[in-house]
Amino acid sequence: MKELAIKVENVSKEYRLGMIGGGTLKAELQSKIAKLFHKDDPNLKIGQKVYGKNEKFLALDDLSLEINKGEAIGIIGHNGAGKSTLLKLICRVTAPTSGKIYINGRITSMLEVGTGFHEELTGRENVYLNGAILGMTKEEIDECFDEIVEFSEVGQFIDTPVKRYSSGMRVKLGFAVASHLNSEIMIMDEVLAVGDVNFQNKCINRMRRVAKEEGRTVLYVSHNMATVKGLCDRCIVLKRGKVAFVGPVEDAISVYVQNEKYDNTSYFDLTQVKRPSKCNLKHKLNSVEILDSKNGTVDYGEKVHLRLSWTSKPEADKLKMKFIIKCVDLTPVGISLLDEINYTEGENVRDFVLDTSYLIPGRYAIENVFYNEDENGNAEYYDRCICMRIEILHSDQSTKLKHWFKDWGNAVLPCITELS
Amino acid sequence: MTEQKWTAIVDGSKSNNFDFKEIAKSKDLIFLWVRRNFVSRYKQTILGPAWAVIQPFFTTVVYSVFFGNIAGLGAQGVPNFIFYFCGTIIWNVFSGCLNNNANTFITNKHIFSKVYFPRLVMPISAAISQFINFAIQFAFMLIFWVYYLVSDAGISPNIYILMVPVVLVQLALLGMSCGVIVSSLTTKYRDLQMVVGFGVSLWSYCSPVAYDMFSRSALMPGSKFYPLYMLNPVTPGINIFRYAFLGTGQIDWLYYAISWIFTIVILAIAIRVFSRVEKTFLDTI
Numbered sequence: 001m002k003e004l005a006i007k008v009e010n011v012s013k014e015y016r017l018g019m020i021g022g023g024t025l026k027a028e029l030q031s032k033i034a035k036l037f038h039k040d041d042p043n044l045k046i047g048q049k050v051y052g053k054n055e056k057f058l059a060l061d062d063l064s065l066e067i068n069k070g071e072a073i074g075i076i077g078h079n080g081a082g083k084s085t086l087l088k089l090i091c092r093v094t095a096p097t098s099g100k101i102y103i104n105g106r107i108t109s110m111l112e113v114g115t116g117f118h119e120e121l122t123g124r125e126n127v128y129l130n131g132a133i134l135g136m137t138k139e140e141i142d143e144c145f146d147e148i149v150e151f152s153e154v155g156q157f158i159d160t161p162v163k164r165y166s167s168g169m170r171v172k173l174g175f176a177v178a179s180h181l182n183s184e185i186m187i188m189d190e191v192l193a194v195g196d197v198n199f200q201n202k203c204i205n206r207m208r209r210v211a212k213e214e215g216r217t218v219l220y221v222s223h224n225m226a227t228v229k230g231l232c233d234r235c236i237v238l239k240r241g242k243v244a245f246v247g248p249v250e251d252a253i254s255v256y257v258q259n260e261k262y263d264n265t266s267y268f269d270l271t272q273v274k275r276p277s278k279c280n281l282k283h284k285l286n287s288v289e290i291l292d293s294k295n296g297t298v299d300y301g302e303k304v305h306l307r308l309s310w311t312s313k314p315e316a317d318k319l320k321m322k323f324i325i326k327c328v329d330l331t332p333v334g335i336s337l338l339d340e341i342n343y344t345e346g347e348n349v350r351d352f353v354l355d356t357s358y359l360i361p362g363r364y365a366i367e368n369v370f371y372n373e374d375e376n377g378n379a380e381y382y383d384r385c386i387c388m389r390i391e392i393l394h395s396d397q398s399t400k401l402k403h404w405f406k407d408w409g410n411a412v413l414p415c416i417t418e419l420s
Numbered sequence: 421m422t423e424q425k426w427t428a429i430v431d432g433s434k435s436n437n438f439d440f441k442e443i444a445k446s447k448d449l450i451f452l453w454v455r456r457n458f459v460s461r462y463k464q465t466i467l468g469p470a471w472a473v474i475q476p477f478f479t480t481v482v483y484s485v486f487f488g489n490i491a492g493l494g495a496q497g498v499p500n501f502i503f504y505f506c507g508t509i510i511w512n513v514f515s516g517c518l519n520n521n522a523n524t525f526i527t528n529k530h531i532f533s534k535v536y537f538p539r540l541v542m543p544i545s546a547a548i549s550q551f552i553n554f555a556i557q558f559a560f561m562l563i564f565w566v567y568y569l570v571s572d573a574g575i576s577p578n579i580y581i582l583m584v585p586v587v588l589v590q591l592a593l594l595g596m597s598c599g600v601i602v603s604s605l606t607t608k609y610r611d612l613q614m615v616v617g618f619g620v621s622l623w624s625y626c627s628p629v630a631y632d633m634f635s636r637s638a639l640m641p642g643s644k645f646y647p648l649y650m651l652n653p654v655t656p657g658i659n660i661f662r663y664a665f666l667g668t669g670q671i672d673w674l675y676y677a678i679s680w681i682f683t684i685v686i687l688a689i690a691i692r693v694f695s696r697v698e699k700t701f702l703d704t705i
Binding site: 003004007015088089091092093094095096100101102103104105106107109111112115116118119120121125128129132133134135136137138161 | 424425426427428429430431446448449451452453455456459460463464530531532533534535536537699700702703
């Protein structure tokens with residue numbers, strides 16, 4: 001059995017809706033008395049809804065999780081899904097309404113960097129103070145003090161009061177302290193939003209090292225899918241206070257971004273899919289079928305045969321088509337164009353070939369655009385939607401790519417050739 | 421299969437998670453926080469820590485002139501100045517601990533909302549900061565005290581000086597507990613913030629700070645009000661402090677014992693309320 005670092009057991013966190021307390025004793029008494037005599041609450045704004053005592057909001061709803069030791073876990077989800085609440089509970093900043101959280105090891109919370117920095121104190125004093133707030137002893141800070149200063153890049157200002165620092169310097173110093181703590185569990189909530197690009201990269205690398213080499217448990221919350229992909233082994237997707245998905249990062253991202261699970265299929269019915277409002281649907285794509293594949297998978301280096309069926313209205317104009325190839329997090333890889341398609345009024349069923357040999361093994365979403373363009377580049381959009389998902393599998397031809405790294409991108413460009 | 425170990429368990433259904441060991445572990449944090457309070461308070465001031473002395477000094481001057489000389493409320497047989505100085509600094513231990521803690525949650529909200537550490541670290545460091553303040557004021561007092569002692573101004577220190585540390589601890593605990601209760605309740609009702617400001621000064625008038633209770637016929641031992649007056653848990657402590665250094669007034673051990681009981685009860689309530697509030701105050705503040 002693997003050793004666990006964190007176990008969350010049926011945890012709920014409840015917030016009351018509406019006004020919580022009037023803020024002053026007087027206001028609260030006023031409201032209570034008014035309620036007693038069935039009068040309107042004098043402290044409510046006109047038109048404001050009165051929430052009953054039992055109307056509650058569950059930020060986390062009976063949530064259970066297990067996180068193994070040494071794992072780097074990404075937590076993703078839309079705003080209000082409960083990510084921050086979950087982190088706050090694990091950090092013990094606030095307590096759950098019910099349920100239990102088991103923690104194995106010391107926790108460093110990086111919900112914010114530079115917590116407790118005092119303006120008047122020097123950088124050096126603040127390093128010690130911040131470290132102590134985060135749970136280090138003085139000796140431990142002594143040990144890694146030089147490392148912290150070096151990492152923070154503020155060496156020459158270390159004895160200057162922090163109030164003279166720029167905001168970037170504060171963040172750097174704060175991150176340096178937090179990332180050098182030797183706690184077993186690190187919790188990070190999008191702390192990299194500030195700082196220049198170089199420092200951001202440095203931070204990501206530092207975190208990667210913490211997660212991969214030093215074998216610590218990392219919980220990472222971010223909306224930036226690229227960093228999540230680069231850092232995490234596993235992902236948890238939260239949705240309305242519940243766990244929507246736990247599993248490999250790519251799958252989780254596709255659940256999060258496209259709001260649906262990646263299911264391997266080769267037939268995509270698009271009649272019910274929502275289209276952007278600027279599409280006039282004079283040509284409307286109804287379905288896509290991947291012909292020579294059972295479950296939407298394609299071997300690396302192969303070409304894909306597709307059968308598209310669409311409806312063209314009588315008044316429709318010339319039809320052009322493009323496929324935008326996207327990663328699971330919907331960052332585009334590249335596009336494939338088809339300049340003109342002949343069509344007949346009404347139903348059309350036609351086969352096409354899409355060359356996917358330049359795509360690295362992995363999962364992709366392909367967005368289809370039906371459009372027309374005049375010489376000046378003014379486009380008329382007929383239809384646009386994610387029309388299919390494919391998975392490129394490793395094959396014999398892909399051995400060159402066996403040691404493919406995530407930061408190489410998703411497309412293999414034409415080979416380098418030597419001039420003879 | 422190895423047995424799973426847990427270093428901490430957060431239980432939502434438990435209302436009290438007071439853990440003394442945890443506080444002992446954060447002694448470095450307490451130390452650094454005290455230092456931070458001290459350094460930050462006097463940064464960019466010209467007089468620096470001298471301010472710790474200036475406040476009680478001028479309070480004493482005003483007390484001696486108006487209450488002592490003009491109103492004639494001072495003690496018999498001891499110089500007014502040293503009488504009031506003793507009273508002021510020992511009162512400051514109590515009121516300082518109370519005031520410093522009365523806003524713990526609100527002023528430290530930004531820290532509490534981001535990082536967990538035993539929250540009681542804050543009140544404890546505030547109390548320790550107050551001790552440092554007291555040490556400075558006390559050193560200053562000693563100068564006058566030695567001067568009056570040498571010039572034979574009628575002060576007679578005695579063995580009860582050994583009791584002074586006990587008095588200090590009691591008053592600090594009492595002040596801290598009251599402050600903690602106030603700060604816990606202010607997370608919900610801000611009204612209490614207002615009360616603290618004038619409440620503390622009213623309390624000081626109910627205690628023998630600005631006058632000598634033993635030369636007032638209404639408050640003297642044996643008088644009607646004496647038992648009621650002595651129930652104020654600050655009063656016996658102030659009396660002991662003055663008696664020990666100046667030899668004025670007297671010590672009533674019965675009421676001092678009562679004030680200790682009172683202190684411990686308040687402390688217990690404070691810890692309970694505090695650890696209850698600390699869990700979820702972020703949601704109500």
